Amino acid sequence: xxxxxxxxxxxxxxxxxxxxxxxxxxxxxxxxxxxxxxxxxxxxxxxxxxxxxxxxxxxxxxxxxxxxxxxxxxxxxxxxxxxxxxxxxxxxxxxxxxxxxxxxxxxxxxxxxxxxxxxxxxxxxxxxxxxxxxxxxxxxxxxxxxxxxxxxxxxxxxxxxxxxxxxxxxxxxxxxxxxxxxxxxxxxxxxxxxxxxxxxxxxxxxxxxxxxxxxxxxxxxxxxxxxxxxxxxxxxxxxxxxxxxxxxxxxxxxxxxxxxxxxxxxxxxxxxxxxxxxxxxxxxxxxxxxxxxxxxxxxxxxxxxxxxxxxxxxxxxxxxxxxxxxxxxxxxxxxxxxxxxxxxxxxxxxxxxxxxxxxxxxxxxxxxxxxxxxxxxxxxxxxxxxxxxxxxxxxxxxxxxxxxxxxxxxxxxxxxxxxxxxxxxxxxxxxxxxxxxxxxxxxxxxxxxxxxxxxxxxxxxxxxxxxxxxxxxxxxxxxxxxxxxxxxxxxxxxxxxxxxxxxxxxxxxxxxxxxxxxxxxxxxxxxxxxxxxxxxxxxxxxxxxxxxxxxxxxxxxxxxxxx
Amino acid sequence: xxxxxxxxxxxxxxxxxxxxxxxxxxxxxxxxxxxxxxxxxxxxxxxxxxxxxxxxxxxxxxxxxxxxxxxxxxxxxxxxxxxxxxxxxxxxxxxxxxxxxxxxxxxxxxxxxxxxxxxxxxxxxxxxxxxxxxxxxxxxxxxxxxxxxxxxxxxxxxxxx
Ligand SMILES: Cc1ncc(C[n+]2csc(CCOP(=O)(O)OP(=O)(O)O)c2C)c(N)n1
Ligand SMILES: [Mg+2]
Numbered sequence: 001x002x003x004x005x006x007x008x009x010x011x012x013x014x015x016x017x018x019x020x021x022x023x024x025x026x027x028x029x030x031x032x033x034x035x036x037x038x039x040x041x042x043x044x045x046x047x048x049x050x051x052x053x054x055x056x057x058x059x060x061x062x063x064x065x066x067x068x069x070x071x072x073x074x075x076x077x078x079x080x081x082x083x084x085x086x087x088x089x090x091x092x093x094x095x096x097x098x099x100x101x102x103x104x105x106x107x108x109x110x111x112x113x114x115x116x117x118x119x120x121x122x123x124x125x126x127x128x129x130x131x132x133x134x135x136x137x138x139x140x141x142x143x144x145x146x147x148x149x150x151x152x153x154x155x156x157x158x159x160x161x162x163x164x165x166x167x168x169x170x171x172x173x174x175x176x177x178x179x180x181x182x183x184x185x186x187x188x189x190x191x192x193x194x195x196x197x198x199x200x201x202x203x204x205x206x207x208x209x210x211x212x213x214x215x216x217x218x219x220x221x222x223x224x225x226x227x228x229x230x231x232x233x234x235x236x237x238x239x240x241x242x243x244x245x246x247x248x249x250x251x252x253x254x255x256x257x258x259x260x261x262x263x264x265x266x267x268x269x270x271x272x273x274x275x276x277x278x279x280x281x282x283x284x285x286x287x288x289x290x291x292x293x294x295x296x297x298x299x300x301x302x303x304x305x306x307x308x309x310x311x312x313x314x315x316x317x318x319x320x321x322x323x324x325x326x327x328x329x330x331x332x333x334x335x336x337x338x339x340x341x342x343x344x345x346x347x348x349x350x351x352x353x354x355x356x357x358x359x360x361x362x363x364x365x366x367x368x369x370x371x372x373x374x375x376x377x378x379x380x381x382x383x384x385x386x387x388x389x390x391x392x393x394x395x396x397x398x399x400x401x402x403x404x405x406x407x408x409x410x411x412x413x414x415x416x417x418x419x420x421x422x423x424x425x426x427x428x429x430x431x432x433x434x435x436x437x438x439x440x441x442x443x444x445x446x447x448x449x450x451x452x453x454x455x456x457x458x459x460x461x462x463x464x465x466x467x468x469x470x471x472x473x474x475x476x477x478x479x480x481x482x483x484x485x486x487x488x489x490x491x492x493x494x495x496x497x498x499x500x501x502x503x504x505x506x507x508x509x510x511x512x513x514x515x516x517x518x519x520x521x522x523x524x525x526x527x528x529x530x531x532x533x534x535x536x537x538x539x540x541x542x543x544x545x546x547x548x549x550x551x552x553x554x555x556x557x558x559x560x561x562x563x
Numbered sequence: 564x565x566x567x568x569x570x571x572x573x574x575x576x577x578x579x580x581x582x583x584x585x586x587x588x589x590x591x592x593x594x595x596x597x598x599x600x601x602x603x604x605x606x607x608x609x610x611x612x613x614x615x616x617x618x619x620x621x622x623x624x625x626x627x628x629x630x631x632x633x634x635x636x637x638x639x640x641x642x643x644x645x646x647x648x649x650x651x652x653x654x655x656x657x658x659x660x661x662x663x664x665x666x667x668x669x670x671x672x673x674x675x676x677x678x679x680x681x682x683x684x685x686x687x688x689x690x691x692x693x694x695x696x697x698x699x700x701x702x703x704x705x706x707x708x709x710x711x712x713x714x715x716x717x718x719x720x721x722x723x724x
Contacts, residue, residue, distance in 0.1 A: 131631075310625035312625075
């Protein structure tokens with residue numbers, strides 16, 4: 001149907017039509033009473049619906065889909081418990097600025113506020129974790145609301161938007177008309193950077209002798225990786241990325257100094273601390289990056305490029321702020337900057353790289369977790385890596401060689417265990433031609449392992465590699481370092497036989513117990529083209545190194561690896 | 564330091580909770596908040612008095628602006644604005660004190676809006692200093708109950724926010 005013409009349809013049908021207008025091709029969801037009218041429409045629709053086994057997974061899958069495609073992901077859950085099960089997934093997307101639209105069923109309008117069966121005030125609950133949310137009160141508003149929701153989710157600083165749909169709204173009839181434009185007088189994101197500020201920044205940048213570019217997830221969101229690399233090369237400035245910025249510049253690029261912050265490379269952190277000018281792009285000076293604020297980059301002027309004005313000077317005073325879209329601003333900056341006199345600086349960084357490389361214990365008997373990531377990096381060159389949360393996440397950030405943006409998916413801001421596997425399913429649905437690997441921990445995997453059923457039923461061949469150390473490893477590491485090795489409730493050894501678990505769901509289960517078995521097991525998993533789980537028995541008490549203890553300056557680094 | 568913010572918002576249900584939620588979530592202190600519809604029926608205006616230094620004010624303003632339903636946020640500087648608040652003060656009163664209370668009310672151009680055998684209710688409008696002054700004077704008689712609207716403000720001259 002063309003926009004502009006009208007037609008009488010139910011709210012449920014109107015919703016499907018709206019989604020089609022927004023070029024949605026896939027929904028991740030789980031039905032329930034309040035959603036029956038919508039699910040009845042989905043039955044005949046061309047939209048692909050992936051039935052998950054827990055609504056949290058629907059939200060994470062929509063998030064994974066969005067991160068790899070750059071499109072807005074969509075999830076749907078019923079009223080009450082269905083909606084509340086989405087909460088962790090929505091909060092995860094919110095913290096990482098991922099565009100998703102979450103649809104929730106709601107009890108009929110007349111019952112709202114009465115503690116009706118399966119009623120939850122989901123707009124109230126999600127207010128602090130959505131960019132915006134709607135409770136549809138009149139079916140005629142539905143098309144406008146959907147249009148606005150997709151617009152808000154995908155523009156400016158991206159993020160989740162929730163639409164709560166009372167059951168009667170989905171059954172009442174409306175004249176369907178899809179608006180062509182949104183009119184939101186309170187929402188006008190800035191894309192174009194202020195020219196004066198750009199020129200001022202360019203001048204400062206050109207004067208710098210020890211510049212560092214601090215690149216965050218905003219680069220990925222704004223598809224500005226090419227511009228970032230060009231900009232870095234134009235200046236000859238090293239690039240340190242945040243966890244969210246991984247993939248913005250290839251790992252192997254000569255100007256990449258890797259991740260900064262708590263588990264960043266020593267050379268990235270030293271570079272920041274000795275820098276005279278930091279150019280932060282699409283990053284927000286998170287505490288895991290800055291360490292102790294008062295000692296962060298003591299000698300540096302700071303240029304901060306961000307689409308969200310509220311991030312400017314939130315944690316760290318900024319000398320030259322430029323509000324706008326990273327891609328556009330970098331393009332402009334490239335025109336105005338000249339090469340910095342940074343040769344001695346680059347030489348110094350090169351020395352640091354030689355002196356303090358990321359290493360780990362080489363062992364021919366016990367599988368070292370870092371070795372597994374290196375193997376995966378070798379075998380799965382252009383794969384999309386998705387992680388859970390814990391030590392394995394940090395090793396995946398440190399030891400995989402990334403070459404493209406949108407190929408490293410991780411819950412950076414919220415740190416949600418259980419994110420990885422469902423997000424990997426969403427990623428595979430979004431980019432079916434890509435190999436998708438979930439780097440998992442034995443703890444995290446158990447937070448959403450029911451999604452093996454989703455993978456099998458919908459034939460989504462994701463490979464989950466579990467770095468099985470028998471511990472909630474990251475917490476154990478903190479207990480080892482800061483609580484006298486008192487491993488209070490972090491031993492999870494013997495939880496489950498992951499091979500049998502995979503098999504019970506009809507997936508492929510494989511195990512590696514010796515270093516020599518790691519490569520073949522992963523290769524076999526990939527070759528099977530089935531959903532697969534590889535249980536890798538790794539060194540139990542390996543630590544993520546280097547490490548800046550929480551609250552310390554980022555050059556106060558602990559070395560934890562035993563060579 | 565106290566700042567007075569004029570916040571224009573969509574006149575819709577739920578907007579007040581979004582604004583109030585933002586303040587509590589981010590740990591900003593609202594001193595007072597008054598809200599009502601404006602000359603444009605689709606727009607409400609909130610007058611928010613917030614305590615904090617310039618950094619806090621900047622963050623509050625930016626965070627408010629991020630709310631989709633917030634149309635505009637302006638800091639109304641104290642000296643170039645007309646600021647008013649209304650208070651209703653119920654004072655203990657009897658034949659011996661009634662005259663004196665009326666006198667005080669007159670001095671402050673306040674009005675007596677209710678009289679009963681053992682009480683009087685005074686309605687007073689003004690800026691914060693004036694309200695505090697009359698409250699202090701009335702206290703000697705015993706204040707039974709007091710309610711204040713919270714401050715509203717308009718900048719002086721033809722300028723709109
Ligand atoms: C939902 C959730 N609960 C708790 C935590 C706290 N936490 C962070 S890492 C971690 C341990 C993760 O264990 P595992 O998945 O086995 O990974 P490992 O660190 O052993 O590699 C825990 C409990 C969290 N991040 N998320
Ligand atoms: Mg573990």
